[in-house]
Amino acid sequence: MSVIQCENASRQRTNVNDRVVKSVRMNMTEEMVERFVDAASRGDVAAVSSLISRCPSLLDRPGANGWNALMLAARNGHYTVTETLLSHGADRLVVNRSSQTAYDIAKFWGHTHIGNLLVGTDNQSQHILATTDPSQEIYFSAEPLDRLSERRSDATWQQDKQNQPDSVFLLFSELSPLVHSLEPSTGSGAQTSLSRFSSSLVKELLLKPGSVLVFLGVERRRPSSSPETSSEPPAWFAINSTEDPEVLLKLGGEKDLFWARRPNRDLLNFSQDEAGILAQARAVLAWHSRYAFCPTCGSSSRSEEAGYKRTCTNASCSSLQGVHNTSYPRVDPVVIMLVLHPDGEQCLLGRKKVFPTGMFSCLAGFIEPGESVESAVRREVEEESGVKVGSVRYVACQPWPVPSSLMIGCLAVALSTDIKVDENEIEEARWFPRQKVIDALFRGGSPVLLLSPQQTIAHQLVKHWIGCNSNL
Ligand SMILES: NC(=O)C1=CN([C@@H]2O[C@H](COP(=O)(O)OP(=O)(O)OC[C@H]3O[C@@H](n4cnc5c(N)ncnc54)[C@H](O)[C@@H]3O)[C@@H](O)[C@H]2O)C=CC1
Ligand SMILES: [Mg+2]
Ligand SMILES: [Mg+2]
Numbered sequence: 001m002s003v004i005q006c007e008n009a010s011r012q013r014t015n016v017n018d019r020v021v022k023s024v025r026m027n028m029t030e031e032m033v034e035r036f037v038d039a040a041s042r043g044d045v046a047a048v049s050s051l052i053s054r055c056p057s058l059l060d061r062p063g064a065n066g067w068n069a070l071m072l073a074a075r076n077g078h079y080t081v082t083e084t085l086l087s088h089g090a091d092r093l094v095v096n097r098s099s100q101t102a103y104d105i106a107k108f109w110g111h112t113h114i115g116n117l118l119v120g121t122d123n124q125s126q127h128i129l130a131t132t133d134p135s136q137e138i139y140f141s142a143e144p145l146d147r148l149s150e151r152r153s154d155a156t157w158q159q160d161k162q163n164q165p166d167s168v169f170l171l172f173s174e175l176s177p178l179v180h181s182l183e184p185s186t187g188s189g190a191q192t193s194l195s196r197f198s199s200s201l202v203k204e205l206l207l208k209p210g211s212v213l214v215f216l217g218v219e220r221r222r223p224s225s226s227p228e229t230s231s232e233p234p235a236w237f238a239i240n241s242t243e244d245p246e247v248l249l250k251l252g253g254e255k256d257l258f259w260a261r262r263p264n265r266d267l268l269n270f271s272q273d274e275a276g277i278l279a280q281a282r283a284v285l286a287w288h289s290r291y292a293f294c295p296t297c298g299s300s301s302r303s304e305e306a307g308y309k310r311t312c313t314n315a316s317c318s319s320l321q322g323v324h325n326t327s328y329p330r331v332d333p334v335v336i337m338l339v340l341h342p343d344g345e346q347c348l349l350g351r352k353k354v355f356p357t358g359m360f361s362c363l364a365g366f367i368e369p370g371e372s373v374e375s376a377v378r379r380e381v382e383e384e385s386g387v388k389v390g391s392v393r394y395v396a397c398q399p400w401p402v403p404s405s406l407m408i409g410c411l412a413v414a415l416s417t418d419i420k421v422d423e424n425e426i427e428e429a430r431w432f433p434r435q436k437v438i439d440a441l442f443r444g445g446s447p448v449l450l451l452s453p454q455q456t457i458a459h460q461l462v463k464h465w466i467g468c469n470s471n472l
């Protein structure tokens with residue numbers, strides 16, 4: 001029943017003209033909303049309950065100052081009223097005129113118990129509202145293996161590990177990992193898992209001239225007092241093979257294995273731990289596949305230090321004198337930034353032509369030589385959108401192994417707001433208000449705004465901004 005219907009039930013017929021009736025109705029509606037938000041603000045549970053049961057549509061209605069009952073209950077620390085409003089289905093994700101949710105308000109005023117209530121127990125809103133440290137959950141950044149870099153040049157130790165029955169080998173063909181599907185019941189949210197092979201299964205493969213082997217590290221064992229943990233934890237390796245991929249599939253015996261070939265999609269379906277291992281393995285193998293020849297003299301190069309160095313085979317090459325970055329795996333730094341409007345309530349998102357319809361993401365670009373992170377943010381934003389940027393703050397980063405970028409995630413504040421896109425790179429850029437972004441994050445997107453998947457740092461930066469307290 002709407003507020004107006006509620007009032008209709010009690011209103012006596014009158015023969016004043018329509019305009020007057022309408023104005024009286026408006027006043028009565030507003031008055032009822034004000035009574036309701038006032039009751040919530042004072043912590044009057046009885047009045048709140050009675051008004052909702054008479055007029056359920058009052059629930060999320062804002063009063064004249066733009067704050068609804070949930071926000072006022074959160075502001076004044078009224079736990080039972082908050083609980084009552086939530087039990088009737090109050091919307092936790094609407095914002096007031098300063099773009100604050102009830103959660104932002106509770107957090108700002110230090111009502112932690114109300115903040116916890118507003119975050120709730122469902123995973124989605126816990127994720128959305130409670131995240132203030134995005135680095136905790138950045139996909140591709142887990143480090144479940146200890147890289148043991150000091151063991152890379154110890155050939156005896158490396159050979160010994162390659163022969164041990166508990167060592168784990170991952171297989172790649174043209175940089176795609178060999179994987180199998182996971183049952184949804186595993187509960188980790190991952191859909192695929194890296195297929196693990198033992199040393200006996202890959203022994204012959206390692207002798208083939210096209211195989212490249214990289215030592216990834218050893219498992220980090222949890223501290224335990226049990227005597228069997230005194231032996232060294234299992235070592236992990238990655239192999240990129242040039243053998244026929246169909247033949248390699250058979251190495252797994254009866255198991256239903258397949259190659260995860262679409263880098264931007266298939267690589268996003270692993271557990272956090274496996275994604276971390278994959279980011280390391282794929283980026284190092286990608287470097288080997290592109291640096292078969294010495295960048296200094298063009299002679300062939302060979303893999304050394306367990307896959308972490310390539311050395312030129314030409315004894316007179318200058319790359320053999322001193323230390324040269326051409327000999328080591330490369331990482332390309334990229335800035336990725338969520339640019340905030342000077343009003344603090346909108347953010348700048350852009351779309352490339354190749355994005356699916358409705359998808360917008362953070363602007364990004366490679367850092368150039370001699371450039372700081374801050375300068376690269378300012379240059380890329382101005383090049384791509386015409387917007388000038390002032391302060392820049394680092395938030396979190398993400399290794400992106402396609403092929404080997406490091407995405408450096410920042411929040412940046414705009415100094416100007418007119419948009420003029422570089423059409424070679426960006427099809428469109430727009431300012432999106434906080435409420436639209438909250439809807440896209442928590443209500444599954446709309447044809448107007450779809451965000452990139454949650455495994456991307458672009459998504460995490462947007463979520464981080466929403467999770468930050470806005471200025472009260
Ligand atoms: N994880 C995430 O959330 C996101 C990741 N990205 C990644 O960030 C990277 C950079 O973003 P863009 O907007 O494309 O950069 P960008 O704005 O600098 O433009 C790309 C152009 O820069 C040039 N370039 C300069 N250095 C390069 C290098 N080391 N490698 C390749 N091209 C280089 C090329 O001409 C290329 O076409 C992309 O590879 C993309 O995969 C981009 C957006 C979101
Ligand atoms: Mg650019
Ligand atoms: Mg760009």
Ligand SMILES: [Mg+2]
Nearest residue numbers: 365366367380
């Ligand atoms: Mg660029």
Ligand SMILES: [Zn+2]
Nearest residue numbers: 294297312317
């Ligand atoms: Zn050389």
